[in-house]
Amino acid sequence: MDKKSNQALESIDPRITRAKIEQTGDKSDMEDLAHFQTFEVFHQNKRGAQHKHVGIVHAPNPDMALLYAKEQYARREVTANLWVVPSSCISATEYSDDDIFSTTPEKKYRNPASYKVIDRINAFKERGSKPSDQV
C-alpha cells in the first residue's frame, strides 16, 4: 500500500496516538481485506436442546470461528455447546421462489393447535393411561 503521508494520526485517545498510525489518505480496498470466510453459528443452551442459529462470525478456519463464536454469542448466554458451519455449506431456497410457501398461512388445519383434542387428552388421563378407541 502506498504511504502518501508519513504524518501520524493524532487523537484524544492516547492509545491511538501511541500506536503511531500513519495517515495514508488512500482508502483501502475492502475486497482486498475481505479474505476470511464466514461461519454460521449455532448455539445450544443445554445438553439435549436444539442448536439454534444465532448469527455469523468471520474467521480463517473452524478453530478460530469457534473461538469467536464463544465471545460473540456465548458471552452473556447460558451455553452448553456451539457449532460453526462454513456459510458456503448452506444450501438455500431462492427468494424468487418464495411463492412455493404462499398458501401455507391458509392451511390452519395443519396446525395442531386447531384440533380440539384437549377433552380427549384429559379423558385419557382420567382413565389412567388406558387407550380407548371411542372417539
Next chain:
Amino acid sequence: MNSIDALKELLYKMADDQLIIGHRNSEWTGLGPILEEDIAFSSMAQDKIGQSEHLYNLLNQLGEADADTVAFTRNANQFHSSKLVELPIGDYSFSLIRHFLFDFSEYLRFEALRSSAYEPLAQVSKKFFGEIKYHTMHANTWVNQLGNGNEESHRKMQESLNYAWNYALGIFEPGPAENILVDDYIFIGEESLKNRWLDTIAPLLKKSGLTIPSEDTWKPIFGGRTGLHTENLQPLLEEMTEVYSIDPSADW
C-alpha cells in the same frame, strides 16, 4: 515472614499481574485486527480485571485495604506484578505471545491452587479455571495460526517470542517465604510451576513451528515481585487511575 505474610505476597503478585495485563490488553479495544478478535481480546482483558478484583477481595479479608484502594492508589514500586505484564502492547504478535506465555502460567497456577489448603483461594481458582482455560485456547489457536502462517507471520511471532522469553521466565521469581506456603500445602512454589509451564508450552510452541531460545541464553528478568519495575509501569498506572484521581467516589 509468617505464613499470612507469605500468603499475601502470593495473592498480591497474582492480582497485580492480572490487573496490569488486563489493563494492557484493554488498550487494544477498538484497535484489534478484526472485529471478532477485538471483542474476544477485550472480553478476556475484562476477565483478567475481574479475576484481580476477586483476589484483592481475598486480601481485603486478610486485613488489606479494599479492592479499589489497593488497585488505584499504589505507586509502581508498590506493585508486585512481573515485568512481562507491564511492557507496552507492541505489535499484535508481541501481545499474542505475551498472552500465550502469561496465560499458560496462570492456567497452571490456578490448576494447582484448586487444591490449595487455603480454601478461599481454592474456591476462586475453581471458579475462574474455565475462564482461563478459554484464554489459553484463544492464545494457542492464534500462536498456531500465525506460527504456521506465512513467512512474515512466522518471523514476527518468533521475534516476539525471543524478546518476551526472559521476561516470561521472570513470572516465576521465587517468593521470599515460599517454603512456608509449600510446607502448608497452600502453593506448589514458583520453581515447580515453572517446570509444569515449560512442559506444557514446549510441545505447543513446537507444533506452532516456533523455537524456544536455547537454554544457555535464559536470563530471567526478575525484580517485579519486589517493586522494581521498568519505566513502563508508572505511566500505565497514571492512565489507569486518571478518573479515580479526579474523583475517588466516581461510579460507573
